Amino acid sequence: MTARVIVTEDLAPAPLEWLRARCPVVSAPVESGAFESSAAQAEGLIVRTYTRVDDGLLDRLPALKVVGRAGTGLDSIDVGACRARGVRVVHTPEANTRAVVEFVLGALLHVERPLVTFDGPMTLPAWNEARRRALAPRELAGRTLGVLGLGRIGSQVARAAGALNMRVIYHDLRDIALADRHGAAPAGLDELLSRSDVLSVHVDERPANRGLVGARALSALKPDAVFINTSRGFVVQEHALAAHLRSNPGARAIVDVFDPEPPTQASALLGLPGAMLTPHIASATVRAKEAMSWVVRDVWRVIEGERPEFEAGPMRQAGPRDFS
Secondary structure, X not given: OOOOEEEOOOOOHHHHHHHHOOOOEEEOOOOOHHHHHHHOOOOEEEEOOOOOEOHHHHHXXXXXOEEEEOOOOOOOEOHHHHHHOOOEEEOOOOOOHHHHHHHHHHHHHHHHOOOOOOOOOOOHHHHHHHHXXXXXXXXXXXXXEEEEOOOHHHHHHHHHHHHOOOEEEEEOOOOOOHHHOOOOEEOOHHHHHHHOOEEEEOOOOOHHHOOOEOHHHHHOOOOOOEEEEOOOHHHEOHXXXXXXXXXXXXXXXXXXXXXXXXXXXXXXXXXXXXXXXXOOOOOOOHXXXXXXXXXXXXXXXXXXXXXXXXXXXXXXXXXXXXXX
């Protein structure tokens, strides 16, 4: 039977079985024969991070009604091209928030308070030496966290950091109601950069954010600041970040997203002692993956002619990018 929905990347088992109980589904990457044999009749397409939905792919799916992104960002989906063809785009904007927040705080603690462990008997001198090596020069309490982008994830990072008694400031293109700031104080860009002991980036996929953090922004940071990017790889000018780390031995960078992914041998960040690189795992929990995979519900709603719960909004307007 020809598939009614094509799934190009892994989904959690329960949501996938839920969808299969309602219609024929094929799981196949876009270049496979299984995809090609089902493309002409497919009404739904479900993707995750690495399937590019553009005019070329849409041309192969003439009956398509809906694209479901099992996740938050729409970087890989040409929403305008979909709309021009009457194809709706749905996603799961709140599914991975808690996972990313936990990752940001956990990674920051890993950098600032690394654990010294042991697995066998120790002499008293070795014991004392281990305790000496474990002495952290700083606590998070009282330090300033700067949040660049106080959206769904950024606001919850602010809230969690506040619970650890960090001072939190933020910069965002939008005016944000006091109740939605979770204790964070607004700051101009220059103030955000110069005051932050930790700068965590949580911006969206608008084109103006490409290369947003470059040499000028990084030079405004404190020489021992911790820089964290879990948003998009293209937000950061990688060579500028590498130069910043080389020039400031006390600086640290926690980088979970890259452009391209995976990074190639040409990546300027590889091998730098100040860089902690992780393979796009900020949202990698079983719970978050299942929550993202429930995009199947909205895909099915659209196929059945119903209103989806989480449809992608209007195309974001380009905001200023004035601190590269």
